[in-house]
Amino acid sequence: MLSKSEVSSTQSKITIENLQSETRIDDSSVGSERILFSEFLMGVASSAYIYLGLVERPATGHCKLDLTAAKESIDTLVMLREKTKGNLTRGEEKFLDDLLSELKKHYVPMRRLSSGEWGMG
Secondary structure (H helix, E strand, C coil), rough: CHHHHHHHHHHHHHEEEHHHHHHCCCCCCHHHHHHHHHHHHHHHHHHHHHHHHCCCCCCCCCCCCCHHHHHHHHHHHHHHHHCCEEECCCCHHHHHHHHHHHHHHHHHHHHHHHHHCCCCC
């Protein structure tokens, strides 16, 4: 299980590396929209981390695996990537792709374990 600080560190690294140059633009309203978009993506991704049982649920302080809800969060990010194709900056595209890659890296093995694909023998 990842600690909150490890997830936060990973998410911060993705944010800083991919969006740092994107927020240094002259039009502050466009910069604000980009920041809001990245924060929205982070909110969806954070939900996926919680549903994957990698981060404690804020309400209970416990981790609980919910692969159905995790998949819904990941699918939401995939849908957003498809619907915003051609309208994102390179940094935003990379940010979204990196989030999806990181989430899928955790989701796929958990799904396989829960379905018994990696059984004994």
